[in-house]
Amino acid sequence: MPKTPALDDRSLLAPLLASGWTLDADRDAITRVFTFGNFVDAFGFMTRAALWAEKWGHHPEWSNVYKTVAVTLTTHDAGGLTELDVKLATKMDALATP
């Protein structure tokens, strides 16, 4: 499988940074904490996101404590952000919207 190209067009991050994602420059990753009403909603979000992640072959680093889900996205084989991260982050934002 070809290596995923790095995210050269950084303007693609702007909508994500506006929606609540934060850039971790050290790792060239983006992070966001999603807060839901309860565990069912939080894990339901994870389940839906997991299906997209698996479908796209691109998986998050994430943690869950009751109603919160903290997500970090980066592309390990590219050593930083790629368009796959933008795609998955955008999908997660949509999935988290009631």
Place this chain on the structure above:
Amino acid sequence: MPKTPALDDRSLLAPLLASGWTLDADRDAITRVFTFGNFVDAFGFMTRAALWAEKWGHHPEWSNVYKTVAVTLTTHDAGGLTELDVKLATKMDALATP
């Protein structure tokens, strides 16, 4: 709902410590890292564990990176380990066994 009683009988932890759980004495919590063959197996495990957690009203702190799932169990309202943690850890061990 009555507060969950603390885990007075510490011998109940022995089988868990033998199966791969570690005691975090500072937090009075137990932790274990589960490693699976791939993301589907790792998230499948989380999904099954999530259903038991919700059923029992007792939820893990956990994180997932591709095929690994790191779990921490403690009972927040008791300020440490209770029998609920032993019950959920034992269930997780069973769910993780092929």
